[in-house]
Amino acid sequence: MVRVCTLSLLAALSLLASSYSMTMARAERQHVLQQQQHNGSTNGIQSIDNETICSMNTSGDQTCYPRIFVATKEFQxxxxxxxxxxGLHVQIDMTTGERRARLMDEADADAKALAIVPDKEDEDKSQLPPPSHPGMGLAHNTKMQEYxxxxxxxxxxxxxxxxTDSLLQVLGELEDLVHETRHAEQLLRDPGAVSAFLRxxxxxxxxxxxxxxxxxxSSMVLGASVQNNHKLQDIAFRANAIPSLLRAMSVDSDLRTAGKHIFALSALxxxxxxxxVQFADRGGLRLLRDLNPMAAAVNDDNEYEARRLDLRIVRFIEDLFNPEFNPEVPRDAASLVAQNAATWCNTLAVRLIDSLEDVEAERGAGAAASKYVRRSAHARALQSxxxxxxxxxxxxxxxxxxLQxxxxxxxxxxxExxxxxxxxxxxxxY
Known part of the structure; x- marks a missing residue:
């Protein structure tokens, strides 16, 4: 019950942060438009009305679209x-700056704090120290060090x-805190923190x-601490987090826990x-291929967790083979990944045909919809x-x-x- 309340609080905080970001973005855009109009230029972006924006591309063609982004289950x-x-899942191509978004799904449940990816200006603000209030900063850091x-x-x-009870209480507190960069850095810069998580x-x-x-x-907090932070990824990488998490995933019989190990690996x-490079060299792609969550499901509860794990594996694989997520991969690493592409194409095709039972065999409309979601994920990953x-x-x-x-x-x-x-x-x- 306590964990449910904590997750609800995180979701609420994410919603408030996202609403604030949208309000600030709207205000900033209006300011920019007013300033550009004053200067006699709009750089191709014109506010037609309260519902529509028109943008001029480099070829001189004008495109109009809704002022508010309309999300679907596909990235746009x-x-x-x-x-x-x-409440959306947003991706940013760090090379081109292009942003895409889609609706959150159950595979994104562990990444609520990433629902809206902040702009660079917001990231810079997150690095600033907390407001100076007599005694507050020191007391908060001291409490973090105690945890x-x-x-x-x-x-x-x-x-x-x-x-166990003590650890669950500490990990729960850390899970709430590490979504702030300064707390995540204080945590992972402690010499014994990463090894403690891995143990x-x-x-x-x-x-x-x-x-x-x-x-x-433990894997959840480690993953949340390093995501989108290259400095903290480096700390965990040097502490051999990749081999340790791969070993944990290979021997952990709990499907839900295996999903959290994958979340941590994805964040790293x-x-x-x-x-x-280390993930591929240590057999991470092969390990994910050998995992067959649906075959491990023996009852209704396990089947639910198996579906979630199956989705998480497919999402992770799609990201791994997407060069946008790893724009600076060395040539030898890219070659190693490419060698695994053929194997994974065959694996996804086989699972799409064989390892997912007929939709009609599912019990209830909700289960059938879940099956379609998973099959769609396999098909999109294969197409990618x-x-x-x-x-x-x-x-x-x-x-x-x-297929036909x-x-x-x-x-x-x-x-739908x-x-x-x-x-x-x-x-x-096609």
Whole structure:
């Protein structure tokens, strides 16, 4: 019950932050438009009315679009001057500056704080120290250090009920705090913090493993601490976080906890060339391929977690093979990833056909919709690999025949998830 309240608070804070960002963006845009109009230039962006914006591209063509970005379950480009509603999953190409967004799904549940990715100006502001208030800054840092000390000391103790309760309380507090950059830096710059997280997350790290609740929360906090922060990624990378998390994921039998290990790995690898090289070199792509969550589901509860893990793996794979997320990957690393593209194309095709049972066999409309969501994710990931690696990602004639039959089989019922699945299949068929 306590954790649910904490997540609800995080979601509320994310919503408030996103609303604030949208309000500030709107005010800033209006100021820029007024200033440009005063100077006799709008640089191609004109405010037509309260609902519409028109933008002039470099070729002189004018495009008009809604003032407020309209999100779907697919990533779409955010046009110049558009307001971004709260609660979206936003991606930024660090090379071109292009921004894309889509609706959040269950695979994004652990990344609420990333629902709106801040602009560079906001990132710079997040690095500033807190407002000076007599005694407040020192007291807060001291409390943070107390949590860090308890984390490090308890991680090397033998697991028991008292230690477990203490760790859950500490990890819960840290989970709330590390979404602020200054707290994440204070945490990971402590010499014993990363090794403590890795020891807690890995069920094989000692003779007695910590409960799954501790393991998953430990990986969750580590991932939240390093995401989108290259300096902190470096600290965790040098502390051998990649091999440790791969080992933990390979031996952890709890599906939900394995998903948190993948979340931490994704946060470490994204945008960090060295981590990506090590991940591929240590067999990370092969390990993800060998994981078959749906085969491990033995009851209804496990099936729910298996669907979530299956989605998380596919999302992670799609990101790994997307050069936008790792723009500075060395040539040898890019070659290593490309070699795995053919294997993963075949793996995704096989899972799309075989490892996902017929939608009609699912119990209830909600379960059927969930199946369509997962199948759509597999199809989109396969299309992404085929577009990025056309020489190595070649689908078989049998798969093409299945694809055409599957498009004809999906009912034209007006169901949104079914229509999105049909669209993903159609794009894959081209």
């Amino acid at each position: 480009i955010i046009q110049p001057g558009q307001d971004i509603p709260p 860090i000390d308890r984390l490090v000391s308890t991680a090397h103790a033998l697991p028991d009920r008292t230690q 807690l997350s890995d069920p094989s790290a000692s003779s007695m493993s910590w409960p799954s609740t501790v393991r998953r929360l 690898v994204r945008g960090h060339a060295g981590a990506l 690999l085929r577009a990025g690696y056309p020489a190595t990602c070649v689908t078989s004639a049998e798969f093409k025949h299945w 039959d599957e498009i004809a089989r999906v009912p034209k019922s007006g169901d 998830s079914a229509e999105e699945y049909r669209q993903a299949l159609t794009e894959l068929d």
